[in-house]
Amino acid sequence: MILCDIGNTSYHFLDGDAEYKRDVKSFIPSAYQDKVYYISVNSEVNKKLHGLKNWIDISSYVDKSQYYESMGIDRIFSCEAIESGVVVDAGSAITVDIVKNGNFMGGFIYPGVNAMRETYKKISPALDYSFNFDLELDIMPKNSQDAISYGFLKTLFTEVSSYDMPIILTGGDASLLQKVFKTAIVENELIFKGMKKIIKKAKLC
């Protein structure tokens, strides 16, 4: 079974145990003959896929009644993967979603690592630093690099920690954020876990 999670920049595949990414700009989906179960937040890619019979969009098999209309399908599938906890998905945006006993309680959207880096740089060249992920969170900064790192990371950390729930980190920057969220569990394949669960429930294969 081949699974694919399609984002704004890449196709993320899981084929058995093999996990790999393909660039949205260069990958040609019609070149695949095998059956691919996918979800996608990319409207351009969706247009290409709708004419291909072996690409099966599984987004309609999830009960969306507890989510909201404009919520990204990737966030929904991550939430479906867990029973209780806070899902922190660190990609181009960092989405933070709360699930309690299988119920979606709501969530928020924070800028991702690269987006935030660009933001500080644009505000002033004096803030053009990479983030210090080894920042001491209990000490108020007294230098520019730590001042922006704290602004980006500590505010998010304080908020997410305040829920007092298990934290599940996923997404491309999960390992970076784990340096700050030290007690969090990293689950790189959380969306695929959600996809497998829905495929099984819907008896698709």
Place this chain on the structure above:
Amino acid sequence: MILCDIGNTSYHFLDGDAEYKRDVKSFIPSAYQDKVYYISVNSEVNKKLHGLKNWIDISSYVDKSQYYESMGIDRIFSCEAIESGVVVDAGSAITVDIVKNGNFMGGFIYPGVNAMRETYKKISPALDYSFNFDLELDIMPKNSQDAISYGFLKTLFTEVSSYDMPIILTGGDASLLQKVFKTAIVENELIFKGMKKIIKKAKLC
């Protein structure tokens, strides 16, 4: 006595009780004949002012030993204005600085309202919303506008509130942020207050 706080985009004057701003691009400082006491974070403007005898840079009269080298002079003067509290200065960046019994304890830098709005927009056109400053902070969002508003505002609020100190709001977006920081005191002339204090201490006039 004319005071002037020069930022990246404007000259901010206080002349007696009259407060006004002039655009950095169009204002010609040599047109002023009166004595002007100023601080500036704008290196381009600094070059222009150094040759003008009636423009007096008062930044050197503050004891900088407790601050850090790359810290903006505007932040330093805001801190000088208070004895104890958290200064939240909401401009192109939102700087958050802690002062305890006249001592600077450190601070952090968060993106300003406009910068953050642009950031979300750039991440995805689906996040191109203005912020909802009337957001209910105790409810996890279930729509896109609230999801980014919460991401921007609630994380900052939770962090700043955790210090359990009086909050002083200043800067161009102070009144917007007061909708979230309901118990904060708005002090639009905090930097000028700091400037007056230093001028008096240094017996400059």
